[in-house]
Amino acid sequence: MKRIFIIVSALMLTACGAEKDINISSETSSSIAESTNAAVASDEPYYADFMALSNAASLIFEGKVIGRHTEYIDDTTGEIVTESDNAFLFTVYDVSISEAYKGEVSDTITVKVSGDNETVKTQYFADLENDKEYLFFADQIGNTPAFLVSSIQGVYYLNDENVYEPVVDSDLEAVVFDTDELNKVTK
Numbered sequence: 441m442k443r444i445f446i447i448v449s450a451l452m453l454t455a456c457g458a459e460k461d462i463n464i465s466s467e468t469s470s471s472i473a474e475s476t477n478a479a480v481a482s483d484e485p486y487y488a489d490f491m492a493l494s495n496a497a498s499l500i501f502e503g504k505v506i507g508r509h510t511e512y513i514d515d516t517t518g519e520i521v522t523e524s525d526n527a528f529l530f531t532v533y534d535v536s537i538s539e540a541y542k543g544e545v546s547d548t549i550t551v552k553v554s555g556d557n558e559t560v561k562t563q564y565f566a567d568l569e570n571d572k573e574y575l576f577f578a579d580q581i582g583n584t585p586a587f588l589v590s591s592i593q594g595v596y597y598l599n600d601e602n603v604y605e606p607v608v609d610s611d612l613e614a615v616v617f618d619t620d621e622l623n624k625v626t627k
Contacts, residue, residue, distance in 0.1 A: 484564060485590040490617040494625050496589045497577035499543035505568045506548070507534035510556045518584030529560045532585050533568055535576070541622065551576060551595075552585040564591035564608045572597070575604055575622070 487493040494500060511520045512527040521527050530552040537545050555562035566588065568574060575596040580586040588594025593615055596604040603618050 484592050486612055487590065487593055487615060490615055490621060491625065493577055493589070493593055493615055494542070497542065497579060499545060499549075499578045499580060499586060500541040500576070500622075501535075501537050501543070501545050501549070501578075502539040502541070502573060502575045503535040503537040503549070504573050505533050505570050506536045508532070508568070508570065510559075511552075513552060513585070518581050520585075528554065529556055530554060530585070531556045531565075535574075538573065549580075550585040551578060552587050554591065562591065564610060566591060566595045566607050568595065568607065574607065 485496070487496060509532055511530055511532050512522065512524070513519065513530050513532075514521045514524045515526045515528055517526075533551045533553070535549050535551055537547055537549060553566045553568075554560075555565055557565040557567055575598070576586070577589045577594050577596075578586040579589060592608050592610045592612065593606055595607045597607055598619070599605050603616055604622065605616055606614050
């Protein structure tokens with residue numbers, strides 16, 4: 441629970457000053473961040489539309505997953521550890537960047553996702569495949585692995601109709617967008 445509070449607090453600080461545009465559905469929790477465009481759904485931020493989602497991320501990039509491993513990461517420092525009271529298991533994806541839409545990223549970046557869907561199962565695990573392209577909405581602190589702004593809405597794939605759809609399936613209404621909308625907001 442401490443980890444969730446830290447992540448939600450960080451996201452709320454990132455989005456401070458954004459206009460109020462919260463889409464609250466019956467599936468979202470009653471915990472709403474008053475100064476952001478994010479509602480919390482099952483302890484996860486949920487953004488009402490593409491603009492709110494893109495404003496929440498300091499990094500928006502597209503890339504191919506080139507590797508995957510699990511690590512224990514200290515939640516207070518963000519660093520990879522072997523032992524710590526604050527360590528949680530994460531799946532860490534190595535991503536080769538093909539396009540950076542927002543923020544500065546190098547040719548490769550690591551992105552962490554809570555759990556591994558085997559030892560530690562999470563409700564909204566982004567199970568990404570090697571050699572596939574994805575669009576990420578993330579934040580990063582220092583040189584630690586980047587983290588998704590939301591497990592539900594943090595990673596997308598491009599379907600055959602050139603529409604981005606979320607990788608993670610949830611009961612909440614999906615925010616979908618096309619390549620033109622992505623280019624208008626981020627370029």
